[in-house]
Amino acid sequence: xxxxxxxxxxxxxxxxxxxxxxxxxxxxxxxxxxxxxxxxxxxxxxxxxxxxxxxxxxxxxxxxxxxxxxxxxxxxxxxxxxxxxxxxxxxxxxxxxxxxxxxxxxxxxxxxxxxxxxxxxxxxxxxxxxxxxxxxxxxxxxxxxxxxxxxxxxxxxxxxxxxxxxxxxxxxxxxxxxxxxxx
Amino acid sequence: xxxxxxxxxxxxxxxxxxxxxxxxxxxxxxxxxxxxxxxxxxxxxxxxxxxxxxxxxxxxxxxxxxxxxxxxxxxxxxxxxxxxxxxxxxxxxxxxxxxxxxxxxxxxxxxxxxxxxxxxxxxxxxxxxxxxxxxxxxx
Numbered sequence: 001x002x003x004x005x006x007x008x009x010x011x012x013x014x015x016x017x018x019x020x021x022x023x024x025x026x027x028x029x030x031x032x033x034x035x036x037x038x039x040x041x042x043x044x045x046x047x048x049x050x051x052x053x054x055x056x057x058x059x060x061x062x063x064x065x066x067x068x069x070x071x072x073x074x075x076x077x078x079x080x081x082x083x084x085x086x087x088x089x090x091x092x093x094x095x096x097x098x099x100x101x102x103x104x105x106x107x108x109x110x111x112x113x114x115x116x117x118x119x120x121x122x123x124x125x126x127x128x129x130x131x132x133x134x135x136x137x138x139x140x141x142x143x144x145x146x147x148x149x150x151x152x153x154x155x156x157x158x159x160x161x162x163x164x165x166x167x168x169x170x171x172x173x174x175x176x177x178x179x180x181x182x183x
Numbered sequence: 184x185x186x187x188x189x190x191x192x193x194x195x196x197x198x199x200x201x202x203x204x205x206x207x208x209x210x211x212x213x214x215x216x217x218x219x220x221x222x223x224x225x226x227x228x229x230x231x232x233x234x235x236x237x238x239x240x241x242x243x244x245x246x247x248x249x250x251x252x253x254x255x256x257x258x259x260x261x262x263x264x265x266x267x268x269x270x271x272x273x274x275x276x277x278x279x280x281x282x283x284x285x286x287x288x289x290x291x292x293x294x295x296x297x298x299x300x301x302x303x304x305x306x307x308x309x310x311x312x313x314x315x316x317x318x319x320x321x322x
Contacts, residue, residue: 030214038209052213059217112205121204143201171194178192 022073026063029073034059036145037081039107043140044085044133046105050092054084078155105129107144127177135170138163 023029034055041051058080062070070076106125113121128136137156141147147155149163156163192200 027218030217034214034217035206035208039207042207048207052209055209056213056217056220060220107206108201109205109207117204120200124201124204139201143198144206171197175192175194175197178197 023067026059026067029062029067029077030059033074033077037077039144040078040137040140041081041085042105043107043128043136043144044082045088045092046129048105050088054081054088057084075151075155082155107140123178124174127174130177131170131173135166135173138166139170139174142167 023032037058038051038055041054042048045051045054058077061080062077067073106128108121108125108128110118110121110125128139131139134156138152141152141155142149149160149167152158152163153160158166
């Protein structure tokens with residue numbers, strides 16, 4: 001697949017994000033939010049296995065509370081996921097773990113990329129993984145999940161300007177990293 | 184070696200490229216696991232909740248009855264028996280307790296008197312009333 005075709009696909013996806021309609025039960029909430037939460041968690045914890053564990057904890061916690069008691073489901077789920085990730089990262093410092101391959105740790109599904117694009121996707125995933133965690137988080141939320149800077153600010157407890165500047169900084173670093181590798 | 188297509192890419196193109204790549208999703212197995220865990224963790228509590236509510240209600244009623252009974256016994260013990268002549272001449276006790284409040288007694292005392300009036304019978308009720316009227320304290 002040519003880069004231009006990837007860009008066309010991106011245009012079609014622009015604005016696509018988790019539906020904000022209120023889910024009626026846990027199954028529907030899972031079907032609506034599990035994928036974006038999972039990508040977010042992979043970005044934060046840097047492990048697909050840990051991301052799945054954290055995602056399970058998020059939904060078990062939500063099930064315990066009851067969806068009907070949660071006013072804004074999406075922000076609540078992302079907040080809960082973020083707390084889970086932070087808690088998991090703290091615990092992980094105390095145990096040894098084999099690091100996963102950097103290219104597998106972004107929201108990009110390398111295996112789903114067409115053969116022609118796989119090398120490109122791996123380079124991007126590696127470059128993403130080289131970013132500082134706070135910048136990687138903003139990039140993931142904005143580009144992968146379509147969050148606005150205001151929503152990111154609210155989730156991460158930072159100002160909108162900080163979110164936007166982290167994003168710009170991260171994009172610049174990504175581009176420099178890719179150019180540096182290419183030359 | 185990085186893909187040469189990235190070399191001259193502008194930031195805007197990079198954004199669009201990142202948006203366009205396939206995105207990960209959790210495994211299908213996880214969905215089954217999450218919903219199964221949820222069902223298992225919910226069931227015992229859901230079953231226990233009505234029984235727990237009933238038990239709490241019964242306990243509260245029992246406690247209430249115990250308190251009333253103790254207060255009645257206490258009042259009966261404290262209050263002196265009224266003179267027989269006074270009892271004979273006494274009017275039927277009314278259950279309008281406004282007069283108790285007019286004495287400046289706290290609502291708790293009023294409530295005790297009301298309960299006592301029902302629980303220990305006319306004589307005790309009357310003697311309590313007399314005692315309250317006489318010294319304004321109620322025992």
